[in-house]
Amino acid sequence: MTEWAAFRTENIPSGWNGRLGQALNPYVASADPSGSSTGSATSVAANLAAVALGTETAGSILYPANANSVVGVKPTVDLTNRAGVIPISQLQDTVGPICRTVSHAVEVLDVIVGIDQDDFPATKKASTYIPHGGYRQFLKADGLKDKRLGILEDLFGSNDIKACQHHFNTLRQKGVVLVDNVEVPNIDLVYSAIVNAQDIALFAEFKMDLNAYLKKLVHTQVRSLADVIAFNKISASEKFKEYGQGIMMAAEKTNGIGKLEREALRNITKVCKYGFEKMIKVNKLDALMSPGADIASLLAIEGYPGINVPAGYDKSGVPVGISFGGLKGSEPTLIEIAYGFEQATHIRKPPPSHPR
Numbered sequence: 001m002t003e004w005a006a007f008r009t010e011n012i013p014s015g016w017n018g019r020l021g022q023a024l025n026p027y028v029a030s031a032d033p034s035g036s037s038t039g040s041a042t043s044v045a046a047n048l049a050a051v052a053l054g055t056e057t058a059g060s061i062l063y064p065a066n067a068n069s070v071v072g073v074k075p076t077v078d079l080t081n082r083a084g085v086i087p088i089s090q091l092q093d094t095v096g097p098i099c100r101t102v103s104h105a106v107e108v109l110d111v112i113v114g115i116d117q118d119d120f121p122a123t124k125k126a127s128t129y130i131p132h133g134g135y136r137q138f139l140k141a142d143g144l145k146d147k148r149l150g151i152l153e154d155l156f157g158s159n160d161i162k163a164c165q166h167h168f169n170t171l172r173q174k175g176v177v178l179v180d181n182v183e184v185p186n187i188d189l190v191y192s193a194i195v196n197a198q199d200i201a202l203f204a205e206f207k208m209d210l211n212a213y214l215k216k217l218v219h220t221q222v223r224s225l226a227d228v229i230a231f232n233k234i235s236a237s238e239k240f241k242e243y244g245q246g247i248m249m250a251a252e253k254t255n256g257i258g259k260l261e262r263e264a265l266r267n268i269t270k271v272c273k274y275g276f277e278k279m280i281k282v283n284k285l286d287a288l289m290s291p292g293a294d295i296a297s298l299l300a301i302e303g304y305p306g307i308n309v310p311a312g313y314d315k316s317g318v319p320v321g322i323s324f325g326g327l328k329g330s331e332p333t334l335i336e337i338a339y340g341f342e343q344a345t346h347i348r349k350p351p352p353s354h355p356r
Helices: 038-045 062-067 102-112 117-129 158-163 165-173 187-216 225-234 246-252 259-273 276-282 296-300 331-345
Strands: 051-056 071-074 094-099 148-152 177-182 287-291 306-313 319-325
Touching: 038 051, 038 062, 038 094, 051 062, 051 102, 062 071, 062 296, 062 306, 062 319, 071 102, 071 331, 094 102, 102 306, 102 331, 158 165, 165 177, 165 331, 187 225, 187 246, 187 259, 187 296, 225 246, 259 276, 287 331, 296 319, 306 331, 319 331
Parallel strands: 148 177, 148 287
Antiparallel strands: 051 094, 071 094, 071 306, 287 319, 306 319
16 A cells, blocks of 8 residues: 555655555556555456455545546445554544445445444444445445436536536436536635645644554554654665655644644534535435545545445546545445446456556
8 A cells, every 4th residue: 555545745656655665557557556545456456356445534445446447435434443454543544345346345345344342432333324234235226216416516627527428328317316516515614624624633643543553563663653753764665865754744743632633623523514514415415426536535524435436447548437425324325326337337347467
């Protein structure tokens, strides 16, 4: 995966880490494989694994799934156990399946959701979202029928609209009501939360959660974020001079959840309630859709679920996907939509034996 889930520095390429180097996109070797769950997506896409797990804080399942023509499910935060996962944020981290088909992803999702003693308070609370009988029952061929999908004006540019027009036609033929030109109320405040408040909260959470994680490890001398920063400086394989570690340095300067961080967290909750959630409810949407994984930032800041499904390939053979996102606990509806779209299009193809 991308080293430290891309939370060391903004300069590290997607799919690079100091231990194994650079992962490649199995469709077009020169294309961005995306991340940070790069290896999970590329290995499944290249048929090296039947299924895989990825972790997401802000796009790390949806983006690599999109880039490598596989299905990525980002569950509602706390729906799956995160024990053992190197943390960034308890409020945004989630574990989800990356597979070649929606049905495979749902089979894995059924296994990994539920109450776990190692992540108990969170998974117990979120367990109320799990439907009786599990998620497999929502793999319906007619899952698109009567669904209302929002097309967010800020996510779909004119070129995106043109490129997705055949998919829009397919969705309508399968009974979908497309709600055009949807707008998120208070969009400026929402983007401010994504750009500013999220970073304030994440930097503080990362230092706290990582220090707690490292202290529990047995066979290591690295016990804190400060130790990680020191290691990166002296390890040649970490390419410190080339990539730096600006994010880690910023996180190390924080001192827990103080007044600034609490205000940032309150702002995030507020703008989500009166922004994203209001948009879904006012327009009576079953889900919001986006080209690629562009919806990931909106879903990240308050722990909403999303699914990315293969949607085609550009002229160079680089995969493109489409994402569906909704309110917390809306996995059953998202599965119906994603599976319905997959079955209506059957667009995924395996990568070439010798990618360029």
